[in-house]
Amino acid sequence: MQHKPSDIELIGEVLGGSQSAYAELVRRHQRFIFTLAMRFTRSREDAEEVAQDCFIKAYRSLHTFKQTSKFSTWLYSIVYTTAMTFLRKKRLETQSIDDEESYIQLENHVSEFKADQVELKSRSVYLNKAIDQLLPDDAAIITLFYKGEQSLEEIGAALGMEPNTVKVKLHRARHRLKEKLERLLQHEVKELI
């Protein structure tokens, strides 16, 4: 069986002058980085630009990677700063709370998901829609926790926060996600009726 080199081994090869090892690192992490970039930019074109920029910056400063955290954690801190700079440059306004409030409001607020009444579309579609409606920070923290396989400590290290602060932020992000999901599902139920 062929040995699959770890991220650290690949980084060693890159620092030794092998660009093909870096191509392997890019292939390995591109989906995670692109997904995170999408959470911030909400546009495929912009996310592609941010993700590419992130990998280029990571290559240039690869020798500064201390290897005390995961490579993906280190990449995330680069995505975050790259996306913020990109958004500042583009003066792209994130969806304000007011905009969120203007989203369809229904008279009767139900507190449970009506997944059984919505059989035509899968829950994952609604979940992705709900995540798209979250503020970028909330969407990113959920993605990091669930898809980046990052612990609260690792996320905290990447964001420069205490693990407890990350925990609170994650709780709040999931709470808002749950509200968005409920609204989306209610809207769907109303359409079906």
Add this chain to the structure above:
Amino acid sequence: MNKIEKDIWDYIDGTCTPQDRMRAERLIDTDPAYQAAYQEFLTLDADLLKMDFDEPSMGFTRNVMEALKAEPVPGSLRSLIDQRIVYGIGAFFILTFTVLLGVFLYSMDWSETSASLFSEIKMPAVDLESVLNSKYITIFYFADIVLALYILDAFFRKRLHSK
């Protein structure tokens, strides 16, 4: 976010203390509000874990590597030299040359005719014997060898990358 939500998420994430864990388990078993929230959050948690990544374009890796083709190896001397320093040194020499030229032109007597103008210019006598002694020649050779080694290193690195 209320206390039930916080307790349940801590329980699902496994971030609570053993005592809180036992307390949460007891409440989930006995309290209908806790029970309903637990089922609801468990479903959401499972959905989030199943969530798919977004896919970048097919040529994503190729585009990144194309942009990095001309980049020096990270951490190498070339990558650490700030381009601004190089430009700064260049600007210093250009400025020095411009100032010397300016002083030279300013000190000339422009009232003379062009024919006699250059005949009046007297170049300073340079004692080459004192400049080209063995010490300066050794320094010159040393700089040449360093430069040659640097170029050779760059050449071999390029060959290694192209393989």
